[in-house]
Amino acid sequence: MRIPAFDLSRQTRQLESELQAAIAEVALSGQFILGPAVTRFEQTFGEAFGVHAIGVANGSDALYLALRALDIGPGDEVITTPFTFFATAGSVLRTGAHPVFTDIQLDTFNMDPVEASAHVSPRTRAMLPVHLFGLMADVDTLRVRFRGPVIEDAAQAIGARFHGQWAGAVGDMAGFSFFPTKNLGAWGDAGMVTTKTPGLADKVRMLRVHGSRQKYHHEALGINSRLDTLQAAVLSVKFTHWPEWTARRQALAARYTAYLKDLGVSEVVPPTIPSEAEHVFHQYTIRADRRDALQAYLKDQGIGSTVYYPVPLHLQPILQDLGYRKGQFPHAEEASRTVLSLPMFPELTEDEVDQVVETIARFYGHGGTR
Ligand SMILES: Cc1ncc(COP(=O)(O)O)c(C=O)c1O
Known part of the structure; x- marks a missing residue:
């Protein structure tokens, strides 16, 4: 008997010809940085969940850029859970802000919203709940007790819902990961920021290209974190499934x-x-x-x-x-x-x-x- 924890090849085999055609289309177009394949996937993703969607290089950058779009940085505190992948707290530290941990509920593995509110201080700028293992954290209860911004770590939760609302659409911002083993997995690293606020979406678009809205004019210290065009093509094929x-x-x-x-x-x-x-x-x-x-x-x-x-x-x-x-x-x-x-x-x-x-x-x- 051999039963693997996960096996990506079974899915790849099922979609092989469709995926190869999508990759070939990008290759022949010669447009490898952003371009129509990325825009198409951002639009499809955004429409499905009722949000603006901005493709970025990976889920870790998605969280970092969401925090940066909210101007979170040195001197600020962000409340999150200690039971998650390192990138959740790592993204907070990259902004210069301080992660403040709050315990999870043992049955859901997610942030306890009541306990989280007890950690709020004058320096708290945001809450960063994680929808761990595909189950959404209770953002509604969190919102009753905390009036500031909520950023969802939705890396593991594409398509999850809580009270009928989609993951990625209940917070002020959210970060998704398309790491190959995720429920929607690319053929490499890829991620997405989502938000319902057009101004925040615009800011993430600026920050993901070195803080530039107009080529070679830089208004903020951004990073290079674009959704790779070949990955967008792969994800568009897989998104229908x-x-x-x-x-x-x-x-x-x-x-x-x-x-x-x-x-x-x-x-x-x-x-x-x-x-x-x-x-x-x-x-x-x-x-x-x-x-x-x-x-x-x-x-x-x-x-x-x-x-x-x-x-x-x-x-x-x-x-x-x-x-x-x-x-x-x-x-x-x-x-x-x-x-x-x-x-x-x-x-x-x-x-x-x-x-x-x-x-x-x-x-x-x-x-x-x-
Ligand atoms: C909960 C959580 N947050 C953040 C990330 C970071 O995503 P990525 O690996 O795409 O940078 C992951 C996935 O690896 C994750 O599981």
Whole structure:
């Protein structure tokens, strides 16, 4: 048995000729920097989610440019979660501002909006909730308690909804990542900033080309962070498929959860789906007793799995200057000790899901198969 944590080649094979044609079109056009393929993808993406969309080089830059568009910089504080990928806090530090961590809710892995508001200080300029693993954070509750700007880290949450509203459309700004393994994945690095405010969209467009609106005239210190044109062409092809891929992820997640329950695997806590939310299962992440031993057993049986994230950000060596200590964010720390993301990608088969669950059940000494 060999069941990988993710397998991009299955998707590439399905779309091979369409993708090759899209790449060839860009190559023959000779327009490799921005150009019509990027504009087309920005328009399609923006229309789908009711936002302005600005293509950038990756999701990390998307967050950085969103913060910069809001003039966040040295002396400012941005409240975010310690249980996320490094880029969330890294983007804040790149602006010169200070990330302030707030603990997560253990069941959703997302920022606790009530606790977050307790960290607001006169220097707080924004909140940066993360929609982790494809489940949106509760931005509505956050907004009731915090009147300043909210920037969504939507890197893992394309197509997710909360109270019917799309990820990327509930905050003042949002950053998406199209890293190849994301729910919408490019063939390299790519990202998108979204906002409903035309002035902020315009500012990001200026900042992504060295702070220039008119060629060779620079009004701000920007960066070079454009969505690569070949990636835009790949993403335009794949974008027509994300609703069916999301539905597939949701069906596979439901199967995992139901079968874990059927087999009585009480040592594992499956992911929570709040009633307000549409979870898009970028990851299917369980909390497991004896997590490391379970992961080693799965590996031994040919099953891939991943620990996102083994070290919460407040305990990362590079962030020690922020002055946090072990024990300060108990939910984030417990999540780091217990989480395990099981194989999850749209092309995974039902049979593979069943085999993963049966292997987990065997590890904990539960018998039976479907
Ligand atoms: C939560 C989160 N934020 C930010 C990023 C950064 O995106 P990228 O890798 O495209 O820079 C990622 C993805 O890697 C992510 O998962």
